[in-house]
Amino acid sequence: MSGNIDSGGRIHPGDPVVVDRYTPGARANHWVTAICLILLALSGLALFTPSLFFLTGLFGGGQTTRAIHPWIGVVLFLSFSGLFFRFWKLNLWKREDGEWIAHAGDLVAGHEERMPEVGKYNAGQKMVFWGMSLLIIVLIASGLTIWDEYFFAYTTIPTKRIAVLVHAISAVLIISVWIVHVYAAIWVRGTMGAMTKGQVTGGWAWRHHRKWLKDLVTADRQR
Amino acid sequence: MYPPLPNPGTGPSAPKFGEKDLVRRSASTVTPPAQRQTQVAKLIDVSKCIGCKACQSACQEWNDLREEVGTNDGTYNNAHDLTPASLTVMRFTEWDNPETGNLEWLIRKDGCMHCEDPGCLKSCPAPGAIVQYSNGIVDFDHTKCIGCGYCVKGCPFNIPRISKVDNKAYKCTLCSDRVAVGQGPACQKACPTQAIVFGPKDDMKKWADGRIADLKSRGYKTAGLYDPQGVGGTHVMYVLQHADKPEIYAGLPNNPRISPVVELWKGLTKYTGLAVMGAVAAFGFVHHMIAGPNKVSAEDEANASKLAGGKS
Numbered sequence: 001m002s003g004n005i006d007s008g009g010r011i012h013p014g015d016p017v018v019v020d021r022y023t024p025g026a027r028a029n030h031w032v033t034a035i036c037l038i039l040l041a042l043s044g045l046a047l048f049t050p051s052l053f054f055l056t057g058l059f060g061g062g063q064t065t066r067a068i069h070p071w072i073g074v075v076l077f078l079s080f081s082g083l084f085f086r087f088w089k090l091n092l093w094k095r096e097d098g099e100w101i102a103h104a105g106d107l108v109a110g111h112e113e114r115m116p117e118v119g120k121y122n123a124g125q126k127m128v129f130w131g132m133s134l135l136i137i138v139l140i141a142s143g144l145t146i147w148d149e150y151f152f153a154y155t156t157i158p159t160k161r162i163a164v165l166v167h168a169i170s171a172v173l174i175i176s177v178w179i180v181h182v183y184a185a186i187w188v189r190g191t192m193g194a195m196t197k198g199q200v201t202g203g204w205a206w207r208h209h210r211k212w213l214k215d216l217v218t219a220d221r222q223r
Numbered sequence: 224m225y226p227p228l229p230n231p232g233t234g235p236s237a238p239k240f241g242e243k244d245l246v247r248r249s250a251s252t253v254t255p256p257a258q259r260q261t262q263v264a265k266l267i268d269v270s271k272c273i274g275c276k277a278c279q280s281a282c283q284e285w286n287d288l289r290e291e292v293g294t295n296d297g298t299y300n301n302a303h304d305l306t307p308a309s310l311t312v313m314r315f316t317e318w319d320n321p322e323t324g325n326l327e328w329l330i331r332k333d334g335c336m337h338c339e340d341p342g343c344l345k346s347c348p349a350p351g352a353i354v355q356y357s358n359g360i361v362d363f364d365h366t367k368c369i370g371c372g373y374c375v376k377g378c379p380f381n382i383p384r385i386s387k388v389d390n391k392a393y394k395c396t397l398c399s400d401r402v403a404v405g406q407g408p409a410c411q412k413a414c415p416t417q418a419i420v421f422g423p424k425d426d427m428k429k430w431a432d433g434r435i436a437d438l439k440s441r442g443y444k445t446a447g448l449y450d451p452q453g454v455g456g457t458h459v460m461y462v463l464q465h466a467d468k469p470e471i472y473a474g475l476p477n478n479p480r481i482s483p484v485v486e487l488w489k490g491l492t493k494y495t496g497l498a499v500m501g502a503v504a505a506f507g508f509v510h511h512m513i514a515g516p517n518k519v520s521a522e523d524e525a526n527a528s529k530l531a532g533g534k535s
Contacts, residue, residue: 050250062369148372172496183507202527203519
């Protein structure tokens with residue numbers, strides 16, 4: 001198998017060509033993580049600023065919001081770990097990624113044809129992946145430190161103060177990364193299908209992940 | 224002797240302060256009352272304390288709390304620490320005075336200091352769960368507390384405790400319910416030596432001056448009042464024999480203030496954080512308005528077909 005594809009990829013000739021991008025397992029794993037992240041953002045923001053405290057109403061009040069938020073965090077951590085082990089290999093940094101970053105302005109300006117050919121993930125997606133991975137580790141570690149219901153006795157109050165600050169800052173960052181992730185999926189039409197049906201069209205793969213498509217075709221011929 | 228507060232009448236009386244006297248309310252804005260009530264304070268004279276714990280008993284009695292039967296840890300501390308059921312505890316310290324060679328038994332009644340600049344209130348995310356009245360009392364409203372423990376992190380004195388029973392924060396109320404009807408706190412009422420006195424803060428300072436003069440005349444050169452300005456002053460003050468080193472009194476902080484970490488968290492982080500998230504979302508919105516969607520063209524599909532079709 002070439003370095004740009006994984007076991008989930010498969011090509012179906014036709015008009016248009018259809019390409020399998022994510023297995024049902026990967027999609028289920030993604031959506032469990034997504035739901036957790038949204039619930040965590042809503043419950044977390046409710047405790048972050050008084051102007052959003054009303055969001056506690058979605059969770060049955062302040063007490064239940066406070067109680068449930070860390071548990072959702074644990075589920076997210078486990079779920080994201082699954083995604084991490086599924087996706088980390090194809091998210092390793094490659095030579096073309098630096099070039100891609102250098103041309104990021106062209107992408108935003110609508111000149112995607114000037115971008116280098118990339119594999120299953122482009123440098124932007126890789127940064128989202130590694131950004132999320134890093135921030136989730138920081139969030140779970142700082143979150144456990146301030147999970148006073150069970151872990152109060154294990155750290156000092158000055159440590160907890162730093163943890164709560166770090167937790168807030170990394171939450172702001174991960175929500176920002178999440179907005180970028182969601183916006184990219186909306187802006188680049190045809191992307192959503194990858195995570196709903198598991199498939200994208202050949203044209204989508206040609207346009208955005210040509211190396212991945214080429215390697216899939218090669219792999220298909222060898223099969 | 225400080226003149227004792229008169230006993231209350233037997234008839235019902237309206238509370239002397241309430242919602243309309245709030246100067247601060249957690250996670251919300253209030254319009255402070257035009258006229259501030261007389262600021263009150265509890266003055267704890269450590270030099271007069273005999274360690275009888277009548278104040279602890281009175282506190283539990285008045286607040287209908289019962290501490291669990293504990294164990295002896297080899298000191299007189301009992302309870303060993305503040306708990307949701309022990310809103311005040313006596314902390315016993317045996318201090319070897321290097322100047323005189325005397326062993327001094329320092330007994331400090333610990334509990335909420337009722338800061339003028341309350342770190343607990345400023346950290347609290349639940350609207351109205353912590354309030355500050357214009358007379359200086361900082362009080363918790365348990366119906367609104369969510370048990371997050373942010374007050375514990377905000378407090379410079381390590382006072383609030385979260386109950387394992389109902390997951391709510393507890394601390395001394397300065398007997399706001401008693402003060403509201405013209406009484407002093409239960410601990411003050413019970414103190415047999417007037418080591419605890421209660422009244423208008425100005426009067427308490429004057430009373431402390433007399434006590435400090437007396438202590439100085441007895442050789443305690445550094446006797447003084449503990450009313451830390453880092454938290455805007457407190458509505459519980461101490462007369463200390465050695466006011467230059469409050470930390471010898473079981474870790475009473477020297478120059479306490481709200482932790483800069485807490486201020487950064489509740490200040491800059493909150494506003495910058497909201498701005499950053501808003502800016503990222505706004506960028507996406509504006510970009511889509513200007514650039515439009517990134518669509519796959521018919522040419523892309525044709526290229527893909529050509530590439531894939533080559534094999535079949």
